[in-house]
Amino acid sequence: MLRTALRPANLGLLAVMLAAAVLFSVLGEWQLGRSEEHARVSPTEQEVPLGQVLQPASDFTGHADHQRVDVTGTWADLPLEQVADRPLDGRDGSWVVAALSVDGTGALLPVLLGQLPAGAELPAAPTGPTDLSGRMMLSEEPQGVGPDGELVVLSSGDLVNLWPGQLYTGYLVADAGSLAAPGALVPVPSEAPTPRLDPQNLSYAFQWWLFAVFALVLWVKIVRDRHHDELADAAWEDEQVPDPLTPAPEASRPAAQEVGR
Amino acid sequence: MSSTRPARPARPAPRVHRDPGASLTRYRVMALATGVMLLLLCVELLYKYVYLGHGFLDQRTTPLDFIAYVHGWVYFVYLIAVADLWSKLRWPMGRLLVLVLCGVVPLLSFWAERRVVADVRAGRSGPSVPASPGAPS
Numbered sequence: 001m002l003r004t005a006l007r008p009a010n011l012g013l014l015a016v017m018l019a020a021a022v023l024f025s026v027l028g029e030w031q032l033g034r035s036e037e038h039a040r041v042s043p044t045e046q047e048v049p050l051g052q053v054l055q056p057a058s059d060f061t062g063h064a065d066h067q068r069v070d071v072t073g074t075w076a077d078l079p080l081e082q083v084a085d086r087p088l089d090g091r092d093g094s095w096v097v098a099a100l101s102v103d104g105t106g107a108l109l110p111v112l113l114g115q116l117p118a119g120a121e122l123p124a125a126p127t128g129p130t131d132l133s134g135r136m137m138l139s140e141e142p143q144g145v146g147p148d149g150e151l152v153v154l155s156s157g158d159l160v161n162l163w164p165g166q167l168y169t170g171y172l173v174a175d176a177g178s179l180a181a182p183g184a185l186v187p188v189p190s191e192a193p194t195p196r197l198d199p200q201n202l203s204y205a206f207q208w209w210l211f212a213v214f215a216l217v218l219w220v221k222i223v224r225d226r227h228h229d230e231l232a233d234a235a236w237e238d239e240q241v242p243d244p245l246t247p248a249p250e251a252s253r254p255a256a257q258e259v260g261r
Numbered sequence: 262m263s264s265t266r267p268a269r270p271a272r273p274a275p276r277v278h279r280d281p282g283a284s285l286t287r288y289r290v291m292a293l294a295t296g297v298m299l300l301l302l303c304v305e306l307l308y309k310y311v312y313l314g315h316g317f318l319d320q321r322t323t324p325l326d327f328i329a330y331v332h333g334w335v336y337f338v339y340l341i342a343v344a345d346l347w348s349k350l351r352w353p354m355g356r357l358l359v360l361v362l363c364g365v366v367p368l369l370s371f372w373a374e375r376r377v378v379a380d381v382r383a384g385r386s387g388p389s390v391p392a393s394p395g396a397p398s
């Protein structure tokens with residue numbers, strides 16, 4: 001087996017397979033690097049116009065989820081809504097939501113202005129045109145309006161009963177400093193989605209390493225095949241020792257020709 | 262004209278499986294699966310890079326991304342099936358390379374599958390298989 005493996009032809013093949021395995025490993029490393037890179041610069045952190053990721057009254061897709069957007073519009077002439085029971089940093093309070101009429105579509109975007117600590121006075125609703133930055137979040141499951149007129153959850157499905165016209169299916173967590181007069185409102189932090197390795201690149205990386213292993217296993221398999229073939233050849237040749245009792249066919253032919261003459 | 266020594270019968274090819282049986286079936290199934298996945302992959306790439314116009318470094322995902330993912334794994338199983346059949350039939354090295362590459366060029370795996378089946382049916386197993394009836398069959 002070892003002697004078969006050490007034949008020049010098989011060593012040359014090993015060199016080829018090793019080169020392939022090294023190449024595949026490098027490609028695997030590259031895909032792993034891409035996987036980490038994708039995790040580092042998540043596309044959600046690059047601010048895009050709202051219209052690029054979400055249209056009014058349409059499905060809230062993965063493109064919009066946690067996406068940082070900027071949006072221009074005019075504060076709608078509607079009262080602020082409050083979502084009950086939203087503690088922040090251990091302080092009880094409610095979320096305060098305003099309606100922004102988005103430029104271009106005219107649809108209303110729920111904007112989370114901040115948390116109103118329990119007992120604090122609700123500031124006046126913002127007015128006029130504005131330019132906001134923030135993070136888009138998926139609407140919560142609608143629960144209906146509570147008995148005290150406060151919302152239970154922040155859901156476009158509930159707000160659509162309070163606000164006229166079309167709504168967006170997500171809400172914007174406005175960055176701190178979005179309001180000219182925040183009053184007692186505490187900005188609600190919006191965190192980037194937890195970075196994770198890109199599963200597709202990770203799968204590609206793993207596949208490249210499997211290809212590398214495959215190339216080496218294939219070499220072992222080829223050497224084993226060749227070794228078995230050589231053993232079988234040698235056994236076959238041993239069986240081909242001439243049998244002295246059986247005359248060779250050529251030897252009898254001259255005699256037959258003589259009889260014919 | 263006549264030699265003094267008996268003509269040696271052609272050396273039989275040892276351990277050549279004339280009937281690759283299950284290996285051939287596995288190869289055919291995987292060749293078909295790889296061919297289909299490769300066509301689906303073409304559709305996915307056209308959808309992503311032409312229809313949606315994503316750049317190559319674009320990190321946005323599409324609903325068809327799973328195709329590329331599945332294709333990689335199907336191709337790996339195809340490689341194992343190819344190596345198994347190739348080894349059983351003691352085909353030359355070049356044919357292994359051809360079959361490996363036929364799994365990554367669209368439509369070629371279908372053609373290769375037909376060639377392989379035709380060769381196996383015709384008994385063209387490998388270069389060392391005796392052409393003469395001298396060897397016991």
